[in-house]
Structure formats: C-alpha cells, structure tokens
Amino acid sequence: MDVTSLGFRTDLALLTASGSTVEDRGTHLVVRTPANPTYHWGNFILLAEPPVLGGEREVVGAFHAEFPDARHVSIGIDTPDLAPESSAGFEAAGLVVDVAAVLTASALQPPRDVDAEVRPLRSASDWESRARLSAAIEERDDVESHLTFARGRNVQEQALIDAGRGTRFGVFVDNEVVSTAAVFTTEEGVARFQSVETHTAHRRKGLAAAAVHAAGRHALEHLGARTLVIVADDDGEAIGIYRRLGFADTERQLMLERRHGDRSSLDG
Structure with a gap:
C-alpha cells in the first residue's frame, strides 16, 4: 500500500524509526508499537480508502481482531475527505471523526520574546x-x-x-x-x-x-x-x-x- 498523505507518511517514518512495525495488508496497514501498547497512534490501522457505505462497523471489528487487548480504537484513512454518510456510520460505531490540518513551512517568522x-x-x-x-x-x-x-x-x-x-x-x-x-x-x-x-x-x-x-x-x-x-x-x-x-x-x-x-x- 502506497501512503499518499504527508501527515501519515511522516507519522509512519518516525514510528518505524523508533521501533514500531508496519504490516502491509494491501488494502490497509497495521501499525504496532509493542513496547507501548497504550500509545493510540502507535497501534492503529490505516485504510487506503474509506470502506463501502455500511462497512464502518466491520472496520472497527477488524481493528479489534488485530488488537484484541486494546482498550482504544484508532483508525486512519489515507484520503483527505469522508462522505457524510460514512462519517455518520463511524460515529454510530462509537468513533470520533477528526479531520486535522497538515501545515508546512520552509522558513519561520520569529515569535515574541518570552521570560523563560x-x-x-x-x-x-x-x-x-x-x-x-x-x-x-x-x-x-x-x-x-x-x-x-x-x-x-x-x-x-x-x-x-x-x-x-x-x-x-x-x-x-x-x-x-x-x-x-x-x-x-x-x-x-x-x-x-x-x-x-x-x-x-x-x-x-x-x-x-x-x-x-x-x-x-x-x-x-x-x-x-x-x-x-x-x-x-x-x-x-x-x-x-x-x-x-x-x-x-x-x-x-x-x-x-x-x-x-x-x-x-x-x-x-
């Protein structure tokens, strides 16, 4: 599976460099950090694309199959958008849907001085x-x-x-x-x-x-x-x-x- 998201690509690079493993299942990746099993975004699955509508609970089930002892659920999707119906399906399965901003810079503006x-x-x-x-x-x-x-x-x-x-x-x-x-x-x-x-x-x-x-x-x-x-x-x-x-x-x-x-x- 080729990861296109800059956010996830850089996440995976740092995770593997610090001891995590990544298993490629074709349609998704399984990321594990055995040394820190409660690290939510060190133990997750990354889908290449959203599931077919109605398949959201199946994806959650796949996570539990991979991480049977986990008390969290963390699922990434290597696309920037999620259809409202799919978002609603994941929410009905008990998940919070978060779309974060990935920002970049090649130079930085100086901040104000701090007394520390x-x-x-x-x-x-x-x-x-x-x-x-x-x-x-x-x-x-x-x-x-x-x-x-x-x-x-x-x-x-x-x-x-x-x-x-x-x-x-x-x-x-x-x-x-x-x-x-x-x-x-x-x-x-x-x-x-x-x-x-x-x-x-x-x-x-x-x-x-x-x-x-x-x-x-x-x-x-x-x-x-x-x-x-x-x-x-x-x-x-x-x-x-x-x-x-x-x-x-x-x-x-x-x-x-x-x-x-x-x-x-x-x-x-």
Whole structure:
C-alpha cells in the first residue's frame, strides 16, 4: 500500500524509526508499537480508502481482531475527505471523526520574546518533567497509566535523538517543562514536529510559539530540513500559533478513534 498523505507518511517514518512495525495488508496497514501498547497512534490501522457505505462497523471489528487487548480504537484513512454518510456510520460505531490540518513551512517568522529558558531536553529529570506535563494536560481518569504511556513515548523519542534525527525542546519555568515541541527528520529535506504541549496554566504567553520556533530553527539549520511539517486541529488554538510562525495549510489528515480512560472522547 502506497501512503499518499504527508501527515501519515511522516507519522509512519518516525514510528518505524523508533521501533514500531508496519504490516502491509494491501488494502490497509497495521501499525504496532509493542513496547507501548497504550500509545493510540502507535497501534492503529490505516485504510487506503474509506470502506463501502455500511462497512464502518466491520472496520472497527477488524481493528479489534488485530488488537484484541486494546482498550482504544484508532483508525486512519489515507484520503483527505469522508462522505457524510460514512462519517455518520463511524460515529454510530462509537468513533470520533477528526479531520486535522497538515501545515508546512520552509522558513519561520520569529515569535515574541518570552521570560523563560528555551533549550533541548537533556537530563533524565528533564524528560520526567515532560512526562508529568503530558499527564497534566490530558483529561484522563487514570493518571498513572498515562504517565506510563508518556515515559514510553519518551524512550521512543530518545531513540530518534540518539540516531541523530532531531531533538525535543522545552520551555522551562522553575526547572519544570511547561511547554515543549520536538522535530525529527522523516526523509531527505523533510522534518516533522511531534507533540507540541503547553501546560494550561502557562498558555497565551507565547511559550508554545517559542518552543516550535526553536525546534524548527534547529531542523532548518542543523538537520538539513527544507520543509517543516506540523499537524493541528482546525478548531484549536494551536493552528493560529503555527500560521503566525509562517506555516501554511497543505492537506488534510483523516483520523477516527475511541479512547479509553478519557473524560472526553478526543485524543491529542
């Protein structure tokens, strides 16, 4: 299966580089991250195209067949659009349909100055602080399970850093990571941002823009990147930050899911 979506193509490149596996079934891919089974978008299926109308529950069943122990459902579709009837079918099957914006930039506008230290994560305490930040901003009932997931994701990112693919920047206030962004190369000349996160108590202070800008400059100046790729929800605050930094809408990324242990039904 040839993946055409820039969003999913860069996702898959980073997942496989950090230890995930991808099984090609012709009509779909099965992506597994055995080291982190609660990583929703490290354990998912990617369809080449939407199912025939009425086949939405069958697709959900296929996910459960591939991941019988999973307490979530994550399904991507390698097309930018979904017919209203198909969207309704997936929603009736209990999934949330999310169409995200994939944005790109070849240069970045400088953000406003911030009264905080902006630098790469280096020590074990830096990475643990990042895990605590991730758990703090997620509306989940089971904080400990999310900390386990966040620590596992840290290990995957550290493998990418050790391979020279990029790094994660943090914005530090009182020695705690309160905002963070990572960027890693996925193919020649292309670098993809990962998990831009900001603590709710530190939003609207320009910190996320500072983290993204620092990571993006690193990719452009030290990783040979010519195209930066970032993904954002259409209706979130983040997309405005990215556009002000110079990112422009390029395509759409279609994702469907049902989360476990979340007070809301949306995943970040």
